[in-house]
Amino acid sequence: MTVIDANRMHEIETRYPEYLHRSFRQRFGGLMLFIGALLYSIYAVWFFDLPKMIAEAHWERVGIYLSQWVSYDVQPEFRISGDKITIKYPRFSPLGDDPHPDWVVNNPDGSLTVSVSGTNRTVTISKTQTIIAAHGITVPVDFTGGALKVEGEIPSWMTVYDDNVLADLGFAGDVSISADRVKVRKRFLGWANFVFDTHSPFFDKPASEVISLIVSGPRIDPDQSNLSLAFDNIWNNSAWQHGDVWTKLFQTIVMAFLGTLLGAVAAFPLAFLAARNITPSRALNQVLKRFFDFLRSVDMLIWALFLTRAFGPGPLAGSGAIFLTETGTLGKLYSEGLENIDNKPREGVRSTGASTVLEHRYGVVPQIIPVIVSQTLYQWESNVRGATIIGAVGAGGIGLKLWEAMRTNANWENVAYMVILILIVIFLFDGASNALRHRLMGTKTP
Structure with a gap:
């Protein structure tokens, strides 16, 4: 057993004070940080009133919107007038101008049966009543005499008003019944008429028949081939507007x-003037750095709003907004990179009697190239996303198209289509920028 005397202990304390005489911050810094984060979280919950916001949120809309991203609906309306039941489909119905779907069946007794979801959820409409079969039970709704009457116990998925009865059949659709008409909403998975719209001669034809017509079929339009006609129909699809x-x-x-x-x-030449070790004028350094701060402190969206007022809506305003923001951002990044270079290569080039331009070309630029390539490619990739956002305020591009589709609150499948396209483009640009960055910097792609 080794005994440490007082002199040896004092020597150890002197040599390692950070371990034996720790400050209050070193001893309790982690605990104080945890307490501070906890207090801030409690304050944020109180400030934003999160419990109330969560309780009052319309969570059911999440499922509705998500279902509309991957599905479409058809809404036939059955009008009852005397002894006659007529069917009316909305204008621009996904089924075309003269639809005869197989899920609407004419019965021998004059009634109609609509299969909302196979045989599990059906709606049978006659001149005097509507019978809804769903969730394992059958509920007749009588509307003789101009008044609605639900026979038997009202299930939880049905809501009865004085002049209307609503039946929620889940994802499959819903039914609205009034005294003289029945409106059925039937939902289908997928995107309706994504390739050909209802006005195309290829509409509603099997894929094999379409391919046969394109490859060897007789010309549908004497003025162009079937292949050209098919491409024109796809590009100018009125429902999905692929071309636009x-x-x-x-x-x-x-x-x-x-x-x-x-x-x-x-930003590249301005960064040389803003870097303290390249340009000795401190006043010029500070003016340019504050200029960079100004350009990047004004958000790209604000620049887009200014420029759309100046030049009108369109891609020019969007490009200008990105240009102003990137001049500030890249100018700051380039100048900071220049200030962190090693001065020995510069001194070596200068000692040969080279001019200032050559000194920068061979002593500075090779050191800053990795920063320039990396940051510029990253900003380019990021600006693809930013250009989508500023498009919503009139700066052109797909952002404006996306905003128009969202404003209708009815074309969520079109929104999904454009979001998927944007994601694909971002993924491709991310991979391309990574590959290009590693290639230019001479490193292996991970």
């Missing part, structure tokens, strides 16, 4: 590329 969507998507990509490129071109 893809054109706007290309505009978004061009806006991001052009704005980032111009921002990088403008």
